[in-house]
Amino acid sequence: MANRDGEIRSPKQWQKVFVNRSLNMESIKAIGFDMDHTLCMYNSERFEELAFHETLKKFFAAGYPEALLSLKFDPSFLIRGLLVDRERGNVLKVDGHKYVKIAYHGHRKLTKAERYTHYNRDSFKAESFLSVDTLFALSEVQIFMEIVEYMERHPGEILKTYTEVYSDLRYFIDLSHRDGTIKNKVLESPETFILKDKYLAKTLLNLKDTGKSLFLLTNSNWAYTQNIMTYLLDNQIEDLPSWRDYFDWVIVGAGKPGFFMGVQPFFEVMTESGLFKYHEGALQKNAVYHGGSARLFQGITGFGGDEILYVGDHIFGDIMQSKDRLNWRTLLIIEELERELSKVDEQKSSLKEIHLLMEQRELHESEIQKIVSIMKSNSRHRDKAEEKGDTKKAQHLQKENDKLREELKESKRKVEDVDSLISNSIKDREALIHPTWGELMKVGLERSRFANQMSSFACMYTSRVSNLRYYNPNKKFTSYYEALPHDAQ
Numbered sequence: 001m002a003n004r005d006g007e008i009r010s011p012k013q014w015q016k017v018f019v020n021r022s023l024n025m026e027s028i029k030a031i032g033f034d035m036d037h038t039l040c041m042y043n044s045e046r047f048e049e050l051a052f053h054e055t056l057k058k059f060f061a062a063g064y065p066e067a068l069l070s071l072k073f074d075p076s077f078l079i080r081g082l083l084v085d086r087e088r089g090n091v092l093k094v095d096g097h098k099y100v101k102i103a104y105h106g107h108r109k110l111t112k113a114e115r116y117t118h119y120n121r122d123s124f125k126a127e128s129f130l131s132v133d134t135l136f137a138l139s140e141v142q143i144f145m146e147i148v149e150y151m152e153r154h155p156g157e158i159l160k161t162y163t164e165v166y167s168d169l170r171y172f173i174d175l176s177h178r179d180g181t182i183k184n185k186v187l188e189s190p191e192t193f194i195l196k197d198k199y200l201a202k203t204l205l206n207l208k209d210t211g212k213s214l215f216l217l218t219n220s221n222w223a224y225t226q227n228i229m230t231y232l233l234d235n236q237i238e239d240l241p242s243w244r245d246y247f248d249w250v251i252v253g254a255g256k257p258g259f260f261m262g263v264q265p266f267f268e269v270m271t272e273s274g275l276f277k278y279h280e281g282a283l284q285k286n287a288v289y290h291g292g293s294a295r296l297f298q299g300i301t302g303f304g305g306d307e308i309l310y311v312g313d314h315i316f317g318d319i320m321q322s323k324d325r326l327n328w329r330t331l332l333i334i335e336e337l338e339r340e341l342s343k344v345d346e347q348k349s350s351l352k353e354i355h356l357l358m359e360q361r362e363l364h365e366s367e368i369q370k371i372v373s374i375m376k377s378n379s380r381h382r383d384k385a386e387e388k389g390d391t392k393k394a395q396h397l398q399k400e401n402d403k404l405r406e407e408l409k410e411s412k413r414k415v416e417d418v419d420s421l422i423s424n425s426i427k428d429r430e431a432l433i434h435p436t437w438g439e440l441m442k443v444g445l446e447r448s449r450f451a452n453q454m455s456s457f458a459c460m461y462t463s464r465v466s467n468l469r470y471y472n473p474n475k476k477f478t479s480y481y482e483a484l485p486h487d488a489q
């Protein structure tokens with residue numbers, strides 16, 4: 001069915017809101033939104049390419065080889081959810097059981113033996129690695145991998161450890177943010193770097209009209225926030241000429257995840273000058289605040305943790321902390337779903353094939369088991385027959401076992417054949433989505449670490465904020481079913 005704008009009202013698979021934990025929207029009184037990569041979608045390729053080259057310029061200025069300036073940005077080199085081993089110069093994809101399944105050192109893929117020696121032999125401590133939690137980190141981690149690769153190819157040119165290189169990298173990135181190298185370029189030409197979602201304004205208005213309070217909670221500073229939000233929302237709807245009209249409260253420079261942990265005070269931002277003034281008491285609806293904390297926010301507004309829904313893209317900074325410490329309800333934005341789910345959809349039949357092959361494999365395995373146990377029994381009877389001097393019986397049993405040995409070989413060969421069919425099908429499926437790292441949520445057929453975190457901390461997830469327009473703002477989102485192994489067998 002189409003609505004007044006001629007838009008089809010039922011979401012496609014990659015536009016759905018998926019539910020990990022049931023959530024009745026009627027009990028939600030306030031909805032908070034992160035800005036970057038949540039309300040504001042970036043053209044990641046262009047944004048990350050800009051960050052990539054601007055950061056490399058800083059490396060060169062600090063005395064690193066000039067050759068680094070000609071490194072190429074590859075938007076498909078990395079994905080979210082990976083871990084960075086700063087000490088060894090590796091990037092890892094880990095499954096939900098903390099097993100390192102794929103790893104790269106620069107551009108070189110680590111062998112199974114290397115992964116075992118470095119990571120899988122002992123219990124894996126994910127917390128000692130850096131987690132790629134946001135799309136903003138993709139260029140940062142690629143720079144690291146490119147420099148690792150450069151150091152491998154040109155030994156002796158960069159006399160630093162990988163850890164030191166990473167700490168330089170962090171410093172240069174922070175510097176780029178502080179001196180406005182990147183953000184100024186975005187603001188100079190927002191249409192190049194920002195993807196404007198034509199349904200965003202209506203989606204927010206729809207939520208607001210149900211009587212819910214909306215607030216903006218971003219780590220970005222006032223000047224940047226003001227410019228971006230103006231670009232996204234000003235003059236989109238006649239009754240709401242300014243982006244400020246959508247939000248009851250605006251909190252910038254929030255310093256998440258610290259915002260969810262401490263009890264820092266709010267400062268009022270003098271919007272003309274950008275100066276701050278210490279703030280006490282109720283938050284005014286037409287004011288802008290800097291800093292603050294979730295506890296103070298709840299105290300002032302009177303909302304309980306479970307009456308607030310927070311929408312963000314950063315699994316640690318936005319979702320884990322707000323859910324874990326304050327019981328805020330959470331909606332995680334996973335932009336990648338848009339691309340991945342449309343491809344996974346095409347691959348549904350291949351998943352069925354893989355499961356059929358796995359069933360076949362099991363049949364061959366039990367055949368093998370049966371043969372082995374008959375052979376063992378035959379050997380025992382043959383030995384006894386020999387003891388008793390019954391040569392004829394012993395010879396017969398030996399012949400039988402020789403025949404079975406051939407059958408065993410044949411069954412083992414069948415298992416190998418099915419194994420290679422399975423692994424090729426998995427590889428094909430993964431390659432279609434991402435040739436190096438596969439699906440964001442999976443490693444082979446297992447859940448990835450990212451998927452595990454996501455399902456533990458995000459009540460719901462979707463690919464973009466405006467997907468909410470497909471649902472009644474007071475909908476009871478229900479998590480119907482989380483299959484456990486005994487449900488599927």
Ligand SMILES: [Mg+2]
Pocket residue numbers: 034035036037038312313314
């Ligand atoms: Mg964000």
